[in-house]
Amino acid sequence: MSWPDLVARHGLDRIGLRGRLTPNQPLSAVTWFRVGGPAQLMFQPADTDDLALFLKALPPEVPVLPVGLGSNLLVRDGGIEGVVVRLAAKGFGSVEIEENGAIRAGAAVPDKRLAEAAAEAGQGGFAFYAGIPGGIGGALRMNAGAHGSETADVMVELTGVTRAGEIVQLTRQDMAYRYRHSEQPGDTIFTQALFRGEPREREAIRQEMAEVNAHREAAQPIREKTGGSTFKNPPGHSAWKLVDAAGCRGLQIGGARMSDMHCNFMINTGEATGRDLELLGETVRARVLETSGIALEWEIKRLGVWAEGQDVEPFLGKRIAEAASDG
Incomplete structure (x- = not known):
C-alpha cells in the first residue's frame, strides 16, 4: 500500500x-x-x-x-x-548526570542504558530498567515497570511537545501515573526527562541488575521476534497463568505463536503478518474469557489500519457476545 x-x-x-x-x-x-x-x-x-x-x-x-x-x-x-x-539517538539519545545526582535522559535512550548510567553514578532504584526492552519515551508514556518498581518511582519531570507545537514541562503529578498507564494526551511527544533515585553502592546495584537480567534470560524468549508481554496482568491474577490455563501455550496461527517458554509472549516465527499476530492475540483473549471469565487487556500497542478485508474483531467478536450473555 x-x-x-x-x-x-x-x-x-x-x-x-x-x-x-x-x-x-x-x-x-x-x-x-x-x-x-x-x-x-x-x-x-x-x-x-x-x-x-x-x-x-x-x-x-x-x-x-x-x-x-x-x-x-x-x-x-x-x-x-x-x-x-x-526520535533518533543523535538528537534524543543523551544521558547526563547532574551535580545533585539526578539523571537527565533523552526519550530515545534505551531503558537498559539508563539503568547502566544510574549504576555508574551510584543511583539506586533503576535496576528494573535493565530488563525492559524499550526506550525512555515509551517508559514515560506507559509507566513501564518490572520486579515491583515502575517509572513513576524515579521520574521527576519531563519535557514534551504538544500536537500544536508547544514545548511543555510536566511533573510526575501531571502524568497521573497508574499501572502501565498515564493520563497525558497521546499526541504529546516526550523528548527528555529528569530522574532521581537514591545513593547506593555500585556493586549492590550491579548485583541487582545481574539478577534482573538472569531472570529475564531464563524466563523470556528474548532472542525471538517478540513484543514483550502481550497482555496486562489483571488485578489479582497473572496473565501468563490465565493464558496457560486456557491451553494457549504454544498456540500458533500462521507465523505467529504464543511462546512455549513464556506464554504471555507472542513471537513471529519468521513469516508472520500483523494480522497473524493480532488474530492470535484475540483468539487467546477469547479462550481466556471462556475459561476464566476474565477479559485480558492488551499491553502491546496495536497501531494502524488493517489490509483490506483483513480486520480482526476483539475477542473474535461473536465469542465475547456469547460469554456476556452466558454471564
Whole structure:
C-alpha cells in the first residue's frame, strides 16, 4: 500500500526543518515483531525545537503518532495514516548526570542504558530498567515497570511537545501515573526527562541488575521476534497463568505463536503478518474469557489500519457476545 505524499501537499520541505522526512516508510524495519505496513510519512526531528517547528506547521487534522524503539508495537499490515515521529539517538539519545545526582535522559535512550548510567553514578532504584526492552519515551508514556518498581518511582519531570507545537514541562503529578498507564494526551511527544533515585553502592546495584537480567534470560524468549508481554496482568491474577490455563501455550496461527517458554509472549516465527499476530492475540483473549471469565487487556500497542478485508474483531467478536450473555 502506498499513501498520498504529505510533504508535497503541505509544503513541509519548505519550512526549514533540519530533521529527516521519509514518505511511505516501511515500519516492519523499526518494530521488534518485524511486521507492519508503511507510515504515510516518517519524521525524525533533529531536536526538540525542530519537532516543535514541524508540529506547528503540520495541519491539525493530520494525525501524529510517536514511535520509539518499537519493542512493544504491533503495526497492522495496512500501515499508519498520517505522520509517525521517531526520535533518533543523535538528537534524543543523551544521558547526563547532574551535580545533585539526578539523571537527565533523552526519550530515545534505551531503558537498559539508563539503568547502566544510574549504576555508574551510584543511583539506586533503576535496576528494573535493565530488563525492559524499550526506550525512555515509551517508559514515560506507559509507566513501564518490572520486579515491583515502575517509572513513576524515579521520574521527576519531563519535557514534551504538544500536537500544536508547544514545548511543555510536566511533573510526575501531571502524568497521573497508574499501572502501565498515564493520563497525558497521546499526541504529546516526550523528548527528555529528569530522574532521581537514591545513593547506593555500585556493586549492590550491579548485583541487582545481574539478577534482573538472569531472570529475564531464563524466563523470556528474548532472542525471538517478540513484543514483550502481550497482555496486562489483571488485578489479582497473572496473565501468563490465565493464558496457560486456557491451553494457549504454544498456540500458533500462521507465523505467529504464543511462546512455549513464556506464554504471555507472542513471537513471529519468521513469516508472520500483523494480522497473524493480532488474530492470535484475540483468539487467546477469547479462550481466556471462556475459561476464566476474565477479559485480558492488551499491553502491546496495536497501531494502524488493517489490509483490506483483513480486520480482526476483539475477542473474535461473536465469542465475547456469547460469554456476556452466558454471564
